[in-house]
Amino acid sequence: MDTEALFECVTSMSCLVTQTSTGLIVGSLLFLVATGLTMIFGVLGVVNFAHGSLYMLGAYIALSAFRLTDSFIIATVIGALGVGLFSLFFERFFMRRVYGADVLMQLLVCYAFILILDDAVKIIWGSEFQSMGMPAYFQEPPVFLAGGVIPVFYIYLIAISAAIAVGLWLLLNKTKIGKVVRAAAVNPSMTSALGLNTSLIFAGVFAFGGALAGLAGALAAPVRSMSPGMGFSVLIESFIVTVIGGMGSVSGALVGALLIGLIRSFGSIGFPYFIEGVMFIAMAAILVLKPSGIMGKDNR
Amino acid sequence: MKANSFSREALIAAIALAILVTIPFVSDSSAVIDFGIRLAAFAVFATSLNMLVGFGGMVSFGHALYFGAGAYSFGLIMQHFALPIPIAFLLAVGFCAAVAAIVGAICVRLKEIYFAFLTLAFQMLFHSIIVSWTFFTGGDQGLMGGLPRPPFLGLNLVDPTDLYWFSVVVGVIALLLMRYILQSPFGYTLRMVRDNPDRAKFLGVNVWRIKLLAFVLAGSFGGIGGIIMALLVSGAFPDFTYWTMSGEAVFMVLMGGVSTFIGPVLGAALLLGFNDIITRVTEYHGLALGAIILLFALVFKHGITDFIAQGWQRLTGKKVES
Numbered sequence: 001m002d003t004e005a006l007f008e009c010v011t012s013m014s015c016l017v018t019q020t021s022t023g024l025i026v027g028s029l030l031f032l033v034a035t036g037l038t039m040i041f042g043v044l045g046v047v048n049f050a051h052g053s054l055y056m057l058g059a060y061i062a063l064s065a066f067r068l069t070d071s072f073i074i075a076t077v078i079g080a081l082g083v084g085l086f087s088l089f090f091e092r093f094f095m096r097r098v099y100g101a102d103v104l105m106q107l108l109v110c111y112a113f114i115l116i117l118d119d120a121v122k123i124i125w126g127s128e129f130q131s132m133g134m135p136a137y138f139q140e141p142p143v144f145l146a147g148g149v150i151p152v153f154y155i156y157l158i159a160i161s162a163a164i165a166v167g168l169w170l171l172l173n174k175t176k177i178g179k180v181v182r183a184a185a186v187n188p189s190m191t192s193a194l195g196l197n198t199s200l201i202f203a204g205v206f207a208f209g210g211a212l213a214g215l216a217g218a219l220a221a222p223v224r225s226m227s228p229g230m231g232f233s234v235l236i237e238s239f240i241v242t243v244i245g246g247m248g249s250v251s252g253a254l255v256g257a258l259l260i261g262l263i264r265s266f267g268s269i270g271f272p273y274f275i276e277g278v279m280f281i282a283m284a285a286i287l288v289l290k291p292s293g294i295m296g297k298d299n300r
Numbered sequence: 301m302k303a304n305s306f307s308r309e310a311l312i313a314a315i316a317l318a319i320l321v322t323i324p325f326v327s328d329s330s331a332v333i334d335f336g337i338r339l340a341a342f343a344v345f346a347t348s349l350n351m352l353v354g355f356g357g358m359v360s361f362g363h364a365l366y367f368g369a370g371a372y373s374f375g376l377i378m379q380h381f382a383l384p385i386p387i388a389f390l391l392a393v394g395f396c397a398a399v400a401a402i403v404g405a406i407c408v409r410l411k412e413i414y415f416a417f418l419t420l421a422f423q424m425l426f427h428s429i430i431v432s433w434t435f436f437t438g439g440d441q442g443l444m445g446g447l448p449r450p451p452f453l454g455l456n457l458v459d460p461t462d463l464y465w466f467s468v469v470v471g472v473i474a475l476l477l478m479r480y481i482l483q484s485p486f487g488y489t490l491r492m493v494r495d496n497p498d499r500a501k502f503l504g505v506n507v508w509r510i511k512l513l514a515f516v517l518a519g520s521f522g523g524i525g526g527i528i529m530a531l532l533v534s535g536a537f538p539d540f541t542y543w544t545m546s547g548e549a550v551f552m553v554l555m556g557g558v559s560t561f562i563g564p565v566l567g568a569a570l571l572l573g574f575n576d577i578i579t580r581v582t583e584y585h586g587l588a589l590g591a592i593i594l595l596f597a598l599v600f601k602h603g604i605t606d607f608i609a610q611g612w613q614r615l616t617g618k619k620v621e622s
Contacts, residue, residue: 094594094598103413104353104359104554105554105597107359107361107550109594109598111547112589113590115589115590118586123584123587236543239417243417273432274432277428280422280428281425283417283418284406284422284425287417291410291411291414
C-alpha cells in the first residue's frame, strides 16, 4: 500500500491526466467485452462464461489478418466478424441446448469451450507470447495535455468505444430491432406468440455480443501481448463490471467498466499488489448491498 | 432415520475401508498408491461440494477456496509450530470453518447465479491474497521448503504407503460423517430448503441458518481434501485456490451425478483417471478434457450414477432415495 504515491499522483495534473487516459482505455475495452456479456444475459438469461475466450479469439484473428493485409482497420473488422460467426456456431450447436437447463450445465459447457479454445489457439498460433506491434499510422508523437501524455492510439480507441456506446444506445432504444430485442428480453414466450422468431433473435444477440468481444480483442491487439489463456482475466473483470453495473444493463456496463478501468490505472500506483482484491471487494459490496447492480432493475 | 440404517452405513464404510487398506499389500506400484491418495483428497472435496450443489441447491463456483485454505493453513501451522499432525489437522479444519462462516454469511442469501459469482469472487480474492502476500505464503511459488511431518501413532507420513493408509482412513471417515449429516433431520431440512424455501419458511425453518450451516460444513470438509493434498505434495500452491480447481470439482460432481451421495466420489475417480490418461497421451490436455465435458453435459446430461439409478428404477420399479 503506497498511499503517498497515490496522493502525489492525484494532486499532480500530469499524472492525473496520464492515469485517467490509461484508465479510460482499459475501461473502453472492458466496456466492449462486458456489454456483450450483459446483453447476452439480459436477453437470453444465460451467462456466457466463455466470453473471455471470444475476446482472445478476436485478438488472434486480428493478428493473422493484420499480418496478411497490413491494415489495422481490415484486421479489426475481420476479427469482429470472425468471432461473430464463431459465436453463432457456438450458440446454434451448443449453448442453445442448455438454455432451459440449470446454471451448472451452462457453466460446464462454457468451461469446456474455454479449455478447447485455449488449446486451439495453442495449436494454430503457438503457445508463446505474441504481439502485433503498433500499426505504422498510429506511430505519431503522443498528445500532451496539461503535462500528461496520451498516445494517439488511445484517443482512437476511446473514440471507437464511445461511438459504439452511442450507436448501441440508439440501436436498442430508437430502432425496431431494438424494440424486438427488448421485448424478447422481457417476455420471450409472448414475443414468440406475436409471430417473432425468438430463436433467431437469441442467436443474433449472442453473435452480436460475441462480435463485440472479438472487436475488443482486435482493438487491444496493438497494446497487449497475446497468449493462450489471456481471455480469463478479461472474463473475470467483465463479470465484475456487469455485476457492479447491473446484469443485463448496457449503461451499467459502461459505468462499471470505467470504474474498474480507473481502479486499475490508479491502483497500479497506490496498491499494485491488491488491485484484484479491491475489484473483488467492490463486487462483493455491490452484491451484498444492491444485488441488482448500480443501474440494474430488480430481477425477474 | 433408524439406528439400524446408521449401522448399515458404518458396515459399508468398514468393508470399503478394509478393501482399500489391503491394496498396498496386493500391489506396491507407486502409481496406485499416489492415485489412491489423490482420490481420497478429491473424493472428499467433490462430495463436500455436492452437499451444496446437490443437496442444498447452491451452485458454488468458489469451493476451491476451502481446498486452498485447508492446504495453506495446515502447511503454515506445520512449518511455524511444532504441533502433532492430528492437532494441526483439527486447527486447519477449524480455520476453514471460520472462513466459510464469514463467506457464507454474506453469500447464502443470494440467488443462483449471484451466489455462484460471489463465491467465485471470494475465492479469487483469497487467491490474490495468497499470491501477493509473498513473505508469508511464498506467493507464486507456493509454500516451499516442504512440510515437517513428524510421526504419530506409529504412522510416518513421509512414507507414501503410510500416507496412503492415513488418507483412505481420513477420507472414508469424512465421507461417512457427511453421509450421516445428510441422512440426519438436518440433511432432510436442507433438501426441503432446496426444493421449496417458501414452504420451509412457513414451517418455521430458518432458511438462512440451515443454508449457512450447510455452507460451513461443506467448507470444513472441503478443507480436509486440501490437507490431504498438502501432505501428498508436501506444500501448498496458489493453483489450489484458482478457479480451475473449482471448475474441476464442479465437473466431478456433475460427471458422477448430483442426486446420489456416492456420485461425486465416482466422478472424482473418473476425472482423475481421465486426467492421468490424457496427460500421458497428448499435450493438448484442455482439448481432450473439453470434449469429454461436452459429451457429459450435452449428450448424457446427467451423471453416471443417475443413469445407473434410473436403470435400477426401471428394473425394480422402486425409487432410489437420494
